[in-house]
Amino acid sequence: MIRATAIVTAVFAVTAASALADETAPQDVNFEDLAVMASLTGTPGDPVTGRDIFKDRKLGNCLACHTNADMQKELFHGTVGPAMDGAGDRWEPAQLRAIIADAKEVFGEQTVMPGFYSVNVGKDVREDLVGKTILTAQQIEDVVAYVATLKE
Template identity: 60%
Template sequence: MHGARFILAAATLSVGLLAATGQMFGGGQAFAAGEAAATGQVVPPQDVKIKDNAVMASLTGKPGDVAAGRKYFVDKKLGNCLACHADKDLSKQLFHGNVGPTLDNVASRWKPEQLRAILVNAKAVFGPQTVMPGFYSLEVGKNVRKDLVGKTILSADQVEGIVAYLSTLK
């Protein structure tokens, strides 16, 4: 009887411990998520300020992911940047366009905050005649499809990824 009670007690104890560690991890994750939300505030497109051809702060409050940005750059449904721009890094990809300049060494021509401004709203940097779309702007033209009103082509996170990728092209 003694033994059984001991086992029971031990089992209760370990269940208690498991619950405690569970809480510890659960609590830790919740804290991390809360912290990410606090430091990773996304700037909505209507609040982005382009000054002197630059947007100084990251749109997500965090640095972008280079590898992800490279994918968005190529993705026809997202940036589709290759439709108009070539770059040596991606010379194996098909269907390069040359409407826009090649982006080789683009990071030695533009600082990251300027690249961010070009991506957010190319018209603000190159003038209203440019054919390059504004990727994080609500000023996309007059005859916008209803389902696209109020939306941007890229998310803040995607813009930051592409800025990070372009910044590696030195």
């Protein structure tokens, strides 16, 4: 029994390491023509999980800046960024991936939207956050999958 548990644990560790190896590192994301064509993980995003991340104040916190009719029961929609209604019609998934991963690569340094999958976050970053992204590569894919569902 102990040997079988050790084998399962070893297989899980190798599988988890392999999954991380397939992730594109933030500094290796390829922005081309205002889009990121390749998935950051090779795994499709989950729109249900993406919806949760979108409204989570400790993760994406997208509602702080964007209104979203799909989340009308949530409090405190911001108006700094564009409304998300119809975003899936306005942008292709590759464009959404670029915007969410690092809006400054798409809109320029003047945008207030953070790079959710970027380590270029400016100066005076809290020491324990240096080199870390706001969202993981898979969370980016999940949010992209969710926002792509927002059709008019």
